[in-house]
Amino acid sequence: MTGDMIKDAQVRIGGTFNEPYVSIDMTGTGANVFADLTEKYTQRRMAIVLDDIVRSAPVIREKIVGGSAQITGHFTHEEASDLAIVLRVGALPAPVDIIQNMTVGASLGQDSINKGLSSGLFGALLVVGFMFIYYRLSGVIANAALALNILFLFTGLAIVSATLTLPGIAGIVLSIGMAVDANVLIFERMREESSIGRSVRLSIDGGFAKAFSTIVDSQVTTLITAMALFLFGTGPIKGFAVTLSLGILFNLFTALFCSRLFFDTLSSAKKISKLNFMQFIGKSKLDFMSIRKITFTISGVFVFLGLIAFVQIIRGQANLGVDFT
Template identity: 50%
Template sequence: MLYFSKLRITLVSLVSIFFIFIAASNFQNPEDSFISKKINLGLDLQGGSYLLLEIDNEPVEIQKLQNTTTVIRNFLKDKKITFNDLRIEDKKIIFSIPNDNIELVQSFFLDKESDINPYYFQYKSHQFDVNIQDNEFTLTLSKYGLIEIKTSSQDQAIEIVRRRVDEVGTNEPNILKRGNNRILVELPGLDDPMRIKSLLGKTANLTFRFVTQNNNDTFGTEMLQFEDGTSEAMVSKRIILNGENLLDAQPQMNNQTNETVVSFTLDRVGAKRFGKATSTGIGKQLAIVLDGKIVSAPVIRDTIASGNGQISGNFTFQSATDLALLLRSGALPAPLNIIEERTVGPDLGQDSINAGVIALMIGFLLVIIFMFVKYRIFGLIANITLLINLFFLVGILTLFEATLTLPGIAGIILTVGMAVDANVLIFERIKEECKKEKNNIIAFDTGYVKSKTAIIDANITTLIAAVILFFMGSGPVKGFSVTLAIGIFTTLFSVYFIARMLTGLYVVRNKEKTELI
C-alpha cells in the first residue's frame, strides 16, 4: 500500500542522509572531513603510467631443467644405477642407462608419488613427459609442467613488482595478472615513469664471486663486463652468496672517500659464508655481480665476519637509492619486458573529468526538464529521487574506496537513464490504472505493483550483462560494469522506497483530486 509507517519513513530518511553525507565527503578538504574514505581517480582521470610487462620464462625453464638434471644424477647414483651422457639439449633432458634397468627407472619417473617427476592430480599429468627409445630416456616439460612454471614465476614476479612499486611511494598502484605470463601495472599520478621502468626492467640478481685467472677453475669461469662497459674480468661460476642472503640494503655516504655507496646487511647464513670466503680469499678480488655485470671488484684486505659490507661503483645518490631498493625487494624470477606503455598527463585526465561531468550535467538537466514537463509534480518527485540515487551510488563507491575511471563515469550516466526509465514505466502504468479505478490510492498502488515485474526483469538482464563484463572484461570495462551494477541496486531502492514514499505522501494528502497525473 501507499501508506508508510513513521518508522519506515525515518529509516529511509536516515539512510538517504547517511549516503548524502558520505558522498559529500569527496568534495571536502581531507583535513576538514570526518571520513577519510574517498573515491580514487583512475589512470585515465588522474594521469600516470600504464605498463604491460611480459615475463621471459626461458631462463626459468632452463634453470628448472638444470636443477632436475642434478636431482636425476644424484638419484641414479643413490640407486646405484649406471648412466651415460646426462645432458640438456633443446630444452630436453637426455641420458642413457643399461637395458636391464629401463623398467625400473621408468617406474621411478611415471609413479604418481615420484619425487623427481611430480604428478599434478588437478591436471592428471606429470611435470615431465618421458619418452624412451632403445635405452635412451628423453624428458620434456609437459604442457601442464610449463603452466605450473609460468604460474609460479608470475606469482613471484607480481610480489616483487609490488614491493618495488610500493618502495617508490606511488599512490594506489594497480598490479594485475594478464594471462599466465603478463603483468599489468597502472600507476596513477606517477611523475617519473622512466625511473619505474628502469626499476621494473632489472632482474636484480645479485651474486658475489671471485675474480680468477685460472681457466681450469673447478666450477668453470666466464668473462663478464663491468657495468660502465670500460673493461671486463674473468670470474668463477662458483657463487659465494647471493641476494637471498641479504637482510637490508641502504644508500649511504662513505666519509673516507666521500662517495655514495650501498651498505648491506647479511643474514646469519650469509654472514658465515661471507666471513669464510673473505678469510680464505685475502688478496683476491671479490666481484659483486648484478644481472650479469660487475658492479665493483674490490680486493679483500681482511676477514669480514660482521655480515655488513658496502657496494661502491660511482653511484649518484639516486642510483644508489634505486640499487638498494632493488636489493631489498629481491630478485625477479625471470626478466620482464615492457611490451606496451602509455602515459596520461594530468591535464588530459582533468579534461576527461570535465568532459564526463559536463556530459552528466547535460543528461541530468535534460532528464529533469522532460520529467517535470511530462509528469509535473510526480516528475519533480522522480527528479529528487534521481538526485538521491546519484548520492547513493557515489556514497557506495566512496565506502569501498573504489577507483573511478572514465568508463565508470559512463556507467553513472547510464544509471541516470535507467532510473528514469523505471519511473516512466511506473507513471505510465498508473495512468492506465487511473482510467479504470476511481480511487486514486488504489490506482497508484496497483500501478507500482503491476509495473514491478517489468522493471525487475529489465534490471536483472542488465545486471547479468554487467556481471559478464566484470569477469570477462579488462580494467576500464570492469570499472563500467561495477558502477552499472551498483547503479541497478540503488535505482531499485530509490524507486521503490524513496520515490514510492514521496508519491504516497502526496497522493494520500490529495486523494480527492480528480486528475493527479
C-alpha cells in the first residue's frame, strides 16, 4: 500500500481518556487494498514508512472496511500531529530535482566571518584614510562621527539581541559608506560657501543647511527599502535589513547632530580659521542641460529594460538561483 492511496490524515481527540489519535481517510482504491491487508495481517504490525524510515508500526486489531481508520496509542498531541503529517506527506507525489550540490566544511562558517570582518575593517580604514587626507580637519571630524556611528550601531544590535551574520556585516559596511556620503555632501556644500568668500561660521551653517534635505531624502528612501526587506525577506535578508536600518538611523544622528556639534564647538573656540579641502577635479565646464535629451533617452531605455526584467520575474521566467526557490 502506497501513500497516494491516503486521501487525508488528521489529529482527533477521543476515546475513554480523551487522548489524541490519528484519523485516516483513504481513496476508493486505498480502501479496498487496506481492507485486504487488515484481513490478512490481523494482530500483526503495519509499518508506516517515509524515506526508508519506519515512522510508526501500529498493530492491526481487526479487518477495517469503509476507507476510514484510526491509529490510537499513548500519543502526545505533538506526536500525533507528526504522524498525521507523515501520512499526508506520503500522499503527495514529490519528485526531487537536484538544483545545487555543495560540500560545506566544518570551518567554513568561521572562515567566512573572519573574511567578512577583515574586508569590512579594511574598507573602513580606506575610508578613514581618504577622509583624513582629502578633507583635512573636517575629515577628522567626519571620522569621529563615523566612530560614534559604529559604536551606536553595535550598541543597538546588542540591545535588540540581534545575531551578527555575513549579510549583517554587509549592512554595516553599506551604512559606513552612507555615513561618509552624508559628510561628503556637507563638506562639498561648505566648499561652495567658502569659495564665494563667506566666513568659516557662515560656510559651516550654509553647508549643513543646504545638504540637510539631500541627506534626509537619501537616507529615508534607503530606510524604506530596508523596511521592505525586513518585512518580506527571510533570515539572512532580515539580518542585512536590521543592521542597515540601524546604521541609517544613527547616520542621520551623527552626521546632522554630532558633526555639527563638533564644528560648532571648534568654531566657537576659534580653532578653525579656514576650511581647507583638497580638490582633484576642478569645476566642470560641461553644460549638462545641453545633453539632457540624450541622458533622458538613456535613462528611459534602462527603465524599460528594468520593467521587462520585473515582468519576467513575476511570470517565473527569470533564471533565479537556489536562494529564491
